[in-house]
Amino acid sequence: xxxxxxxxxxxxxxxxxxxxxxxxxxxxxxxxxxxxxxxxxxxxxxxxxxxxxxxxxxxxxxxxxxxxxxxxxxxxxxxxxxxxxxxxxxxxxxxxxxxxxxxxxxxxxxxxxxxxxxxxxxxxxxxxxxxxxxxxxxxxxxxxxxxxxxxxxxxxxxxxxxxxxxxxxxxxxxxxxxxxxxxxxxxxxxxxxxxxxxxxxxxxxxxxxxxxxxxxxxxxxxxxxxxxxxxxxxxxxxxxxxxxxxxxxxxxxxxxxxxxxxxxxxxxxx
Amino acid sequence: xxxxxxxxxxxxxxxxxxxxxxxxxxxxxxxxxxxxxxxxxxxxxxxxxxxxxxxxxxxxxxxxxxxxxxxxxxxxxxxxxxxxxxxxxxxxxxxxxxxxxxxxxxxxxxxxxxxxxxxxxxxxxxxxxxxxxxxxxxxxxxxxxxxxxxxxxxxxxxxxxxxxxxxxxxxxxxxxxxxxxxxxxxxxxxxxxxxxxxxxxxxxxxxxxxxxxxxxxxxxxxxxxxxxxxxxxxxxxxxxxxxxxxxxxxxxxxxxxxxxxxx
Numbered sequence: 299x300x301x302x303x304x305x306x307x308x309x310x311x312x313x314x315x316x317x318x319x320x321x322x323x324x325x326x327x328x329x330x331x332x333x334x335x336x337x338x339x340x341x342x343x344x345x346x347x348x349x350x351x352x353x354x355x356x357x358x359x360x361x362x363x364x365x366x367x368x369x370x371x372x373x374x375x376x377x378x379x380x381x382x383x384x385x386x387x388x389x390x391x392x393x394x395x396x397x398x399x400x401x402x403x404x405x406x407x408x409x410x411x412x413x414x415x416x417x418x419x420x421x422x423x424x425x426x427x428x429x430x431x432x433x434x435x436x437x438x439x440x441x442x443x444x445x446x447x448x449x450x451x452x453x454x455x456x457x458x459x460x461x462x463x464x465x466x467x468x469x470x471x472x473x474x475x476x477x478x479x480x481x482x483x484x485x486x487x488x489x490x491x492x493x494x495x496x497x498x499x500x501x502x503x504x505x506x507x508x509x510x511x512x513x514x515x516x517x518x519x520x521x522x523x524x525x526x527x528x529x530x531x532x533x534x535x536x537x538x539x540x541x542x543x544x545x546x547x548x549x550x551x552x553x554x555x556x557x558x559x560x561x562x563x564x565x566x567x568x
Numbered sequence: 569x570x571x572x573x574x575x576x577x578x579x580x581x582x583x584x585x586x587x588x589x590x591x592x593x594x595x596x597x598x599x600x601x602x603x604x605x606x607x608x609x610x611x612x613x614x615x616x617x618x619x620x621x622x623x624x625x626x627x628x629x630x631x632x633x634x635x636x637x638x639x640x641x642x643x644x645x646x647x648x649x650x651x652x653x654x655x656x657x658x659x660x661x662x663x664x665x666x667x668x669x670x671x672x673x674x675x676x677x678x679x680x681x682x683x684x685x686x687x688x689x690x691x692x693x694x695x696x697x698x699x700x701x702x703x704x705x706x707x708x709x710x711x712x713x714x715x716x717x718x719x720x721x722x723x724x725x726x727x728x729x730x731x732x733x734x735x736x737x738x739x740x741x742x743x744x745x746x747x748x749x750x751x752x753x754x755x756x757x758x759x760x761x762x763x764x765x766x767x768x769x770x771x772x773x774x775x776x777x778x779x780x781x782x783x784x785x786x787x788x789x790x791x792x793x794x795x796x797x798x799x800x801x802x803x804x805x806x807x808x809x810x811x812x813x814x815x816x817x818x819x820x821x822x823x824x825x826x827x828x829x830x831x
Contacts, residue, residue, distance in 0.1 A: 338752070345756065352775030353766045356625050363621075488606070495614045505621025510613070 314411035321410075321418025322425075328392055329385075329426045339384040340430060343377040344437060350500065362504035366531045370443045375526040376499035378434050378459055379519075382427040383490050386463040389419040390470025390483040397478040406568070416557055420467045427463035431456050447534035454539045458526055461546035466490065468553025475560040499523050521545055579678040586682020590656050591689055601693065604652055608645030608694045609701050612637060616706055619765060629767055630796055634706030638698060639720065639791035640764040643784065645694025646728040647755055651748060653687035653728075654735025658745035670830040680736060680819075680826055687732035688725045695724050709795060716794015723790045723807055730814030731755070733822050740825035758784050783810035 329335060351369040358366060366372045396402040405415060435452065445451045473483045496510065497503075497519035503511055514520055522545050525538035594601045615637045623633050630636055660666040669679055699720070702708035710716055734755070738747035761775060762784040771779055779785050790807025793799055 341753065342756070345760065349760050349775060352773055353771050354622070355772055356770050357622055360621055360624055488610070492610060492614065495618065501618045501621065505624075506617060507620050508617075510617030510620075514617070 314414060317411050318414040318417045318421070321414050322421035325389070325392065325418050325422025326425050329388065329422055335388050336385055336426060336430065339381050340433060342384070343381040343434065346380070346500075347373050347377045347438070354501075357501075357505075360505060363502055364527075364531060367444065368442065370438065370441060371531050372527065373500065374435075374438050374443050374445075374530055375455065375523055376494075377438070378431055378455065379462055379523065379526075380494055380499065381430045381434055382459045382463045383466050383494060384487070385426050385430060386423045386466035387470040387483060387486060387490060388426070389423040389467035390472075390474040390486075391480050392422070393419055393471055393474035394478060394480040394483045397474065398480060403568075406565070412561060412565070413558075416471060416554070416561060419471060420464050420554070423463045423467035424460045427459050428456065431459045445530050446532055447529040450534055450539070451529040454529055454542060455526055458522065458542050458546050461543065461550045462522070465546060465550040465553045468550065468557045471557040472553070472560045475557065475564045493517065494519055497523060498527075518545065518549065522549075579675055579681075582674070582678035583681045583685050586679070587685035587689055590653060590683065590686030593656060594690065600652070601690070604645060604648045604690065604694050605697060607648060608641045608698050611644050612641035612698055612701060613705070615640065615765060622766060622770075625770070627767065627769055632707065632709060634702045634708040635795040636792065637765070638702040638706075638708050638795060639788055641698045641702075642695050642720070642724050642791065643727060643764070643788060644759055645698055646691040646724045647731045647759060649691035649694055650687040650728040650731030650733075651735040651751065651755065653683050653690050653732050654739050655745060655748055656686060657683050657736060658739045658743075658747060661739065661743050662745060676826050676830055677823075680823060683736060684729050684732045687728045687735075691725055691728035692721075695721060711797050712794025712799040715799045719799055719804060720791050720794055723787060723811065726808075726811035727787055727814065730811060730818060733815055733818035736822040737818055737825060740822055740829060758782060763788050783813050786810040787814075 347370065350373055354369050357363060358369060358372075364372070393402070396405070402415075435455075445455070447454075470483055470486060473486055474480075477483070497514050497517040499519060503514045503520060506514055522542055525535075525542040528535060528538045529542070612634075616633045619637075620633045622628060623631050623636075628636070657666065660669070670676075699708075699717075703710075712719070734751060735748060738751045739745075741747065742750065761778045762782045763771075763779055764784075768776060768779055768785070786806035787810045789803050790810075793803045
């Protein structure tokens with residue numbers, strides 16, 4: 299009897315993993331088939347980086363500006379995280395589309411693992427984030443940017459990007475599950491944009507003033523970007539690596555938990 | 569039996585009706601105007617907040633960053649207003665109302681001037697809102713006095729008309745609201761690759777060359793002069809020419825596309 303139960307458990311786990319893999323693959327295929335979804339997320343951060351590098355070069359000499367070889371180095375982490383953040387909301391938008399067109403209900407009537415519904419979407423976001431990371435980093439390096447901490451720093455930057463994609467994807471899934479509307483999920487885009495802008499992403503908080511400086515300093519995006527930036531412009535530091543990964547992992551865990559509760563709540567309401 | 573107005577009077581009536589129809593649309597669905605209101609004010613707050621430190625660099629031109637960024641935020645507001653107004657034509661095409669408009673007798677020109685008029689009316693909202701926010705929140709200086717404000721409004725309204733023409737070219741060509749997505753990149757390029765955030769002297773390499781030949785640069789100089797000092801003809805006429813160029817460059821193709829749809 300015990301053996302049979304163990305086999306059943308293994309089989310159940312294996313089926314759940316298969317379902318997660320299938321739903322993840324579906325999510326990735328959807329993303330790749332929709333260039334209008336990921337191209338703006340690549341083009342706009344690159345354009346912003348190109349413009350800011352050419353217009354803020356004189357700002358590097360201001361007292362309070364960190365010592366950096368070029369503005370391109372300074373803005374590298376922000377551009378990558380901006381690109382990843384913009385794409386991550388697609389997880390929620392696609393989930394909302396599934397709800398709107400009835401695919402979500404059909405999934406629920408099948409014996410599919412509930413966790414795989416969320417995981418599938420988040421893996422899709424993470425894969426898209428990884429691809430964007432590789433493309434953007436290659437372009438930045440091509441134009442002369444450098445990562446002072448070398449390969450370990452690049453790995454940390456990539457892990458942070460993936461975790462951030464999962465964290466923001468989690469929030470967008472909550473919105474999708476609560477509202478069931480693509481429009482509502484897409485409306486969160488300005489929120490992501492403003493959260494990123496009112497932070498140390500594009501300029502050091504030391505050079506800001508008043509209430510804006512306070513908000514930027516308390517913005518969790520600054521807490522993530524600052525250690526990542528130090529890895530890029532100063533060099534390797536275990537503290538910075540652990541801080542950046544720890545913060546984004548915590549954020550990811552919180553938003554996934556929230557999304558799980560939102561899914562349970564939606565299932566109860568059906 | 570009511571006599572029908574013909575000729576220019578009839579055209580003016582159609583333009584007014586279409587422009588007012590757009591404004592009524594805003595009143596019925598205020599969500600349409602929200603991006604036009606929120607985004608420029610957000611840009612004003614974000615740009616002045618993030619980049620306030622650059623006023624410490626010698627040669628920036630002002631010690632109050634609001635004096636520099638307010639016209640830029642207004643420019644972005646009127647860009648949204650112009651392109652958004654063209655979106656009304658896209659909606660009408662998708663809904664079939666535009667086909668009925670094209671069946672009506674008379675010149676086609678009012679059908680194009682109507683949305684442009686709507687764009688200019690709609691642009692009044694972000695111009696006023698950003699200006700008031702800049703004065704209240706950042707103490708923006710109006711060194712150019714009433715004349716500076718008049719030049720700011722007229723220049724910004726002309727710019728809204730230019731960007732409405734750009735939106736109409738896209739809509740008339742692709743006959744869908746999705747056309748507006750396609751022009752995001754040129755709009756981004758026109759507004760960002762200019763003296764929006766820093767003076768020309770601060771820019772290096774390719775950006776400086778692009779900014780120098782971008783028509784938005786003289787427009788911004790015209791709009792900004794009233795914040796930095798007195799209004800002068802030398803800083804006004806290049807802006808007027810640039811607005812004219814925008815309207816011609818985008819307006820003529822829009823007109824030709826409209827004529828192709830309904831000769």
